[in-house]
Amino acid sequence: MKNKTNFPSQEEEARPSRCPDNSAFKQQRLPAWKPQLNIVTVLSSFFLTGAFCLTVGVCLILSANSVREIQIDYSDKCSDCSKFRENSSNWNKECHCSVNFTLKEDILGDVFMYYGLQNFYQNHRRYMISRSDAQLLGRNVNIQRSYCAPFTTYKNGTPIAPCGAIANSMFNDTIDLFYNRNSSVVQVPLLKTGNSWWTDKNVKFRNPESYNLSSAFAGTARPPYWQKPVYLLDEGDERNTGYVNDDFIIWMRVSAFATFRNLYRRVRRIRHFADGLPAGNYTFRISYNFPVSKFKGRKHVILSTVVWSGGSNPFLGIAYVVSGTAATLAGFVITAIHLKLRKKKTYFQRQ
Amino acid sequence: TAVNIGYSCKMLTDDMTEVFVVTGHTVLEVREELRKAREKMMDASRSVGNGFSSKEKLSSSKLTSVLEAIAGEYALVINGHSLAHALEADMEVEFLETACACKAVICCRVTPLQKAQVVELVKKYKKGVTLAIGDGANDVNMIKTAHIGVGISGQEGIQAVLASDYSFSQFKFLQRLLLVHGRWSYLRMCKFLCYFFYKNFAFTMVHFWFGFFCGFSAQTVYDQYFITLYNIVYTSLPVLAMGVFDQDVPEQRSMEYPKLYEPGQLNLLFNKREFFICIAQGIYTSVLMFFIPYGVFADATRDDGAQLADYQSFAVTVATSLVIVVSVQIGLDTGFWTAINHFFIWGSLAAYFAILFTMHSDGLFRMFPNQFRFVGNAQNTLAQPTVWLTIALTTVVCIMPVVAFRFLKLDLKPELSDTVRYTQLVRKKQKTQHRCVRRTGRVGSRRSGYAFSHQEGFGELIMSGKNMRLSSLALSSFASRPSTSWIETLWKKKGSEGSGAGSPSGTADKTLKV
Numbered sequence: 099m100k101n102k103t104n105f106p107s108q109e110e111e112a113r114p115s116r117c118p119d120n121s122a123f124k125q126q127r128l129p130a131w132k133p134q135l136n137i138v139t140v141l142s143s144f145f146l147t148g149a150f151c152l153t154v155g156v157c158l159i160l161s162a163n164s165v166r167e168i169q170i171d172y173s174d175k176c177s178d179c180s181k182f183r184e185n186s187s188n189w190n191k192e193c194h195c196s197v198n199f200t201l202k203e204d205i206l207g208d209v210f211m212y213y214g215l216q217n218f219y220q221n222h223r224r225y226m227i228s229r230s231d232a233q234l235l236g237r238n239v240n241i242q243r244s245y246c247a248p249f250t251t252y253k254n255g256t257p258i259a260p261c262g263a264i265a266n267s268m269f270n271d272t273i274d275l276f277y278n279r280n281s282s283v284v285q286v287p288l289l290k291t292g293n294s295w296w297t298d299k300n301v302k303f304r305n306p307e308s309y310n311l312s313s314a315f316a317g318t319a320r321p322p323y324w325q326k327p328v329y330l331l332d333e334g335d336e337r338n339t340g341y342v343n344d345d346f347i348i349w350m351r352v353s354a355f356a357t358f359r360n361l362y363r364r365v366r367r368i369r370h371f372a373d374g375l376p377a378g379n380y381t382f383r384i385s386y387n388f389p390v391s392k393f394k395g396r397k398h399v400i401l402s403t404v405v406w407s408g409g410s411n412p413f414l415g416i417a418y419v420v421s422g423t424a425a426t427l428a429g430f431v432i433t434a435i436h437l438k439l440r441k442k443k444t445y446f447q448r449q
Numbered sequence: 450t451a452v453n454i455g456y457s458c459k460m461l462t463d464d465m466t467e468v469f470v471v472t473g474h475t476v477l478e479v480r481e482e483l484r485k486a487r488e489k490m491m492d493a494s495r496s497v498g499n500g501f502s503s504k505e506k507l508s509s510s511k512l513t514s515v516l517e518a519i520a521g522e523y524a525l526v527i528n529g530h531s532l533a534h535a536l537e538a539d540m541e542v543e544f545l546e547t548a549c550a551c552k553a554v555i556c557c558r559v560t561p562l563q564k565a566q567v568v569e570l571v572k573k574y575k576k577g578v579t580l581a582i583g584d585g586a587n588d589v590n591m592i593k594t595a596h597i598g599v600g601i602s603g604q605e606g607i608q609a610v611l612a613s614d615y616s617f618s619q620f621k622f623l624q625r626l627l628l629v630h631g632r633w634s635y636l637r638m639c640k641f642l643c644y645f646f647y648k649n650f651a652f653t654m655v656h657f658w659f660g661f662f663c664g665f666s667a668q669t670v671y672d673q674y675f676i677t678l679y680n681i682v683y684t685s686l687p688v689l690a691m692g693v694f695d696q697d698v699p700e701q702r703s704m705e706y707p708k709l710y711e712p713g714q715l716n717l718l719f720n721k722r723e724f725f726i727c728i729a730q731g732i733y734t735s736v737l738m739f740f741i742p743y744g745v746f747a748d749a750t751r752d753d754g755a756q757l758a759d760y761q762s763f764a765v766t767v768a769t770s771l772v773i774v775v776s777v778q779i780g781l782d783t784g785f786w787t788a789i790n791h792f793f794i795w796g797s798l799a800a801y802f803a804i805l806f807t808m809h810s811d812g813l814f815r816m817f818p819n820q821f822r823f824v825g826n827a828q829n830t831l832a833q834p835t836v837w838l839t840i841a842l843t844t845v846v847c848i849m850p851v852v853a854f855r856f857l858k859l860d861l862k863p864e865l866s867d868t869v870r871y872t873q874l875v876r877k878k879q880k881t882q883h884r885c886v887r888r889t890g891r892v893g894s895r896r897s898g899y900a901f902s903h904q905e906g907f908g909e910l911i912m913s914g915k916n917m918r919l920s921s922l923a924l925s926s927f928a929s930r931p932s933t934s935w936i937e938t939l940w941k942k943k944g945s946e947g948s949g950a951g952s953p954s955g956t957a958d959k960t961l962k963v
Binding site: 116117126128129130131132133134135137140143144147151154158208210219220221222223224225226230231232234235237244293294295296297298301302348351352353354355356357358359360361364402404405406407408409410411413414417418421424425428432435436439 | 602618633662663664666667668669694696700741743744745746747748749750751752753754755756757758759760761762763764784785786787788789790811814815818819822824825828829833834835838839842845846849852853855856857859860861870871873874
């Protein structure tokens with residue numbers, strides 16, 4: 099490394115000079131902004147941040163509180179069904195269960211129905227990797243080369259469509275909601291499409307092309323835990339069956355943690371439910387298929403409204419309020435320390 | 450002649466208590482002379498009453514405690530013959546101790562091998578860093594042996610240059626090498642290291658926390674491409690720019706205040722304590738980076754009711770907040786923002802978002818569906834206000850304590866470099882008022898170096914009034930003895946000279962707080 103000289107050597111003009119260029123870049127004289135933490139900047143940033151965080155926190159808490167939510171754990175209430183399901187020879191027998199609840203006040207606005215699972219680790223590495231996105235695009239791929247094992251083919255060589263552990267373990271309870279109105283029971287109309295992300299429904303999942311759906315899936319078999327093959331997931335709606343079934347798509351978008359909820363249905367705002375859910379007695383009728391007792395899981399059904407900040411989770415609001423308070427307090431503490439304990443700012447005079 | 454040259458270049462001064470000359474021809478004579486020198490030094494210190502203690506904290510030398518507490522300044526002159534005897538195995542420690550107790554040591558008429566042997570001796574027994582500077586082919590050995598070899602390219606050809614670590618054309622540039630470039634280099638290296646450990650700990654420890662929530666199945670929190678590109682694309686350039694361009698104090702100030710060199714000698718900027726602080730900061734960041742999104746995503750939905758708490762959204766949120774937090778941190782660390790720093794920092798952030806949206810796009814997914822599984826995520830997740838509020842909160846909570854600590858440290862216990870920076874700021878504001886005060890010492894390099902074989906007085910006569918800086922000359926003795934004592938002596942001398950020579954117009958009070 100040649101040291102940087104400030105002046106070119108005059109004696110060496112005869113020979114080519116070995117001096118490095120006298121440019122700002124090479125002589126490290128680039129113009130630069132040299133920020134320094136001073137009291138004004140620091141204090142103003144702390145107080146502004148504190149104010150911002152407090153405001154946002156309060157807004158978030160208020161909006162989270164405005165969400166109406168009813169959460170019912172039905173794995174306890176349907177205990178005889180769960181015991182029934184522990185015996186795997188009962189796989190093709192149905193088991194129904196009813197859960198009642200009462201709404202004291204109307205729920206106004208859009209109401210969403212979720213199913214919730216607890217202690218179900220969709221974020222396990224081996225589980226998450228067990229899928230074939232190419233197959234779910236409807237392409238004719240060799241799923242042996244994917245990570246779907248052991249849910250790739252049956253013993254007789256028939257490929258499983260869709261392959262993998264995620265698809266195989268799909269949530270298959272059927273939940274219906276009934277409203278007791280004037281001594282008659284009305285089924286609440288629910289929407290089963292429009293619940294998934296647009297990109298999922300239209301880009302990530304595509305059915306294989308053929309003149310009809312059952313021939314598209316010819317030569318494949320349903321996953322071992324399923325009762326129906328994939329093209330019969332929703333016989334009424336061509337655009338919601340096969341791989342592009344909303345429930346299937348939502349399940350395949352695995353959750354981040356062991357306790358999660360997935361959107362199941364939305365209340366269709368027609369007839370009596372045009373404004374939401376009126377007050378009264380309701381019943382969930384559940385066709386209990388998904389066994390959770392073996393891994394000590396629990397199942398919930400949740401009815402909830404949403405706001406701009408999502409659901410009823412107050413965590414972010416509380417966290418903002420706490421950090422806003424901490425920032426403001428820190429600002430005061432720093433001011434106090436600065437005023438009391440600082441040394442007189444020393445600097446060097448020119449000689 | 451060596452003694453005269455020593456006087457002329459101010460390695461030896463009249464103020465020195467004694468100059469020992471070792472010219473013995475046999476082992477015994479040399480040993481005797483060294484022993485006499487040591488006794489004289491010890492006697493002097495005993496007579497003073499061991500009242501003077503020099504701050505020899507720097508070199509954890511094997512000097513005896515008595516020799517450490519010598520009073521007065523001594524110099525040792527030894528010629529090639531005697532050195533050959535002094536460097537023998539049984540006498541070398543003695544020689545070294547005697548030499549290190551002296552302020553300056555001049556070895557004259559030595560062979561190249563002996564030069565290297567002296568350097569090696571110092572290296573072996575003293576826990577310091579040695580620097581050897583030379584200009585001829587006979588210095589090559591010494592240059593190679595020392596930790597840092599400096600070659601002067603000039604009259605005697607480029608042999609020394611080829612063997613050296615650094616080279617320049619004039620002896621006096623050694624001062625710049627040490628005080629400006631060496632110091633900057635140390636500062637940059639330490640900042641770079643600290644930041645590197647911090648950002649990697651923040652990045653990796655998130656997986657440790659996630660392990661508790663994913664059944665310890667070693668599931669990564671981030672997308673695999675993010676993991677690949679994090680250290681290469683998203684966070685590499687800003688820290689490189691800081692490592693190349695950072696300057697805490699401009700070069701003129703570095704030369705003006707040699708005491709700024711002290712943190713490098715004392716290993717203050719990156720030692721075990723600093724390392725653990727970096728690590729702790731990284732772990733603290735990783736805790737917040739994981740648990741704040743965890744708290745939010747444990748029970749979150751989009752504003753249209755659809756899914757938000759899925760794994761891929763969580764991954765995108767944590768990855769984005771990580772990149773933003775470490776970018777803000779490098780912004781805080783960088784003290785010298787050139788245009789290149791701006792470009793790298795903002796560019797890295799922009800590159801992150803560009804690459805994110807590209808990899809989550811439909812086109813790439815259609816080409817490689819099994820590789821780019823995150824299709825649609827960026828647009829869906831980053832359109833949610835909850836996600837941005839989470840990222841903002843994480844940034845605030847990670848960065849605010851750092852700002853608070855740094856500011857309080859700056860306010861309550863400013864380092865010399867902070868004071869100098871503040872001075873720079875103040876001076877800029879007062880620039881117009883102080884324009885008339887001309888700094889001596891920057892007018893060209895037309896200094897004259899004369900060596901007379903007379904007493905020192907003539908040299909003084911010629912030197913005074915010229916812009917010959919005291920510090921640049923005494924530095925030539927610096928190589929064998931890195932310590933603060935000489936710097937302080939230097940500083941005092943400069944101060945006294947400054948006030949003695951009288952000040953040109955300007956301020957009345959000369960506050961020189963060091």
